[in-house]
Amino acid sequence: xxxxxxxxxxxxxxxxxxxxxxxxxxxxxxxxxxxxxxxxxxxxxxxxxxxxxxxxxxxxxxxxxxxxxxxxxxxxxxxxxxxxxxxxxxxxxxxxxxxxxxxxxxxxxxx
Amino acid sequence: xxxxxxxxxxxxxxxxxxxxxxxxxxxxxxxxxxxxxxxxxxxxxxxxxxxxxxxxxxxxxxxxxxxxxxxxxxxxxxxxxxxxxxxxxxxxxxxxxxxxxxxxxxxxxxxx
Numbered sequence: 217x218x219x220x221x222x223x224x225x226x227x228x229x230x231x232x233x234x235x236x237x238x239x240x241x242x243x244x245x246x247x248x249x250x251x252x253x254x255x256x257x258x259x260x261x262x263x264x265x266x267x268x269x270x271x272x273x274x275x276x277x278x279x280x281x282x283x284x285x286x287x288x289x290x291x292x293x294x295x296x297x298x299x300x301x302x303x304x305x306x307x308x309x310x311x312x313x314x315x316x317x318x319x320x321x322x323x324x325x326x327x
Numbered sequence: 328x329x330x331x332x333x334x335x336x337x338x339x340x341x342x343x344x345x346x347x348x349x350x351x352x353x354x355x356x357x358x359x360x361x362x363x364x365x366x367x368x369x370x371x372x373x374x375x376x377x378x379x380x381x382x383x384x385x386x387x388x389x390x391x392x393x394x395x396x397x398x399x400x401x402x403x404x405x406x407x408x409x410x411x412x413x414x415x416x417x418x419x420x421x422x423x424x425x426x427x428x429x430x431x432x433x434x435x436x437x438x439x
Binding site: 306317 | 358360367368369370372375377385417421424425426427428429430431432433
């Protein structure tokens with residue numbers, strides 16, 4: 217069965233630290249990978265997309281993709297309390313335009 | 328910016344009622360999606376559409392139907408609401424050939 221797996225957390229980090237969120241997926245054909253942030257009671261917000269192996273940086277966020285290991289991660293540098301949210305990994309398993317979402321990792325950043 | 332709007336933020340309905348949830352996007356996206364999100368189960372795809380009048384079943388279509396008469400509008404219909412359909416319903420859209428989806432604010436539906 218095609219799946220996207222994330223540790224549910226919570227992942228607790230102190231303010232200013234680096235938060236590392238991980239995601240594995242089951243399908244080698246997948247080509248598009250996304251990270252969404254979801255605050256409690258709100259809808260998911262797209263924060264990063266990555267399509268090729270390696271790192272992609274956007275401000276304090278870095279997405280890392282390793283297709284051989286079927287692994288994608290999100291690093292948040294200088295974590296802030298406002299980063300406290302659930303982070304969803306999404307993958308287009310099988311190469312389709314539909315996305316399969318992981319269940320999310322809750323991140324808690326303490327002041 | 329992509330804007331996806333949903334008709335209601337909160338909705339309370341009775342068992343057996345017919346429920347309409349509407350979604351509108353203003354970015355001329357070809358693809359539109361309906362999900363439900365439940366604690367511990369994550370986001371699950373109900374239906375999606377690649378074009379006007381076209382629909383495809385997602386992972387959990389039972390008890391739901393959809394309508395797409397215009398490109399910008401995608402409706403989710405609960406023919407006879409049941410308590411197990413109490414959930415957060417999320418609409419999303421994406422351009423043709425792109426997997427990047429943008430979500431509306433969601434509708435929290437309670438069926439009593």
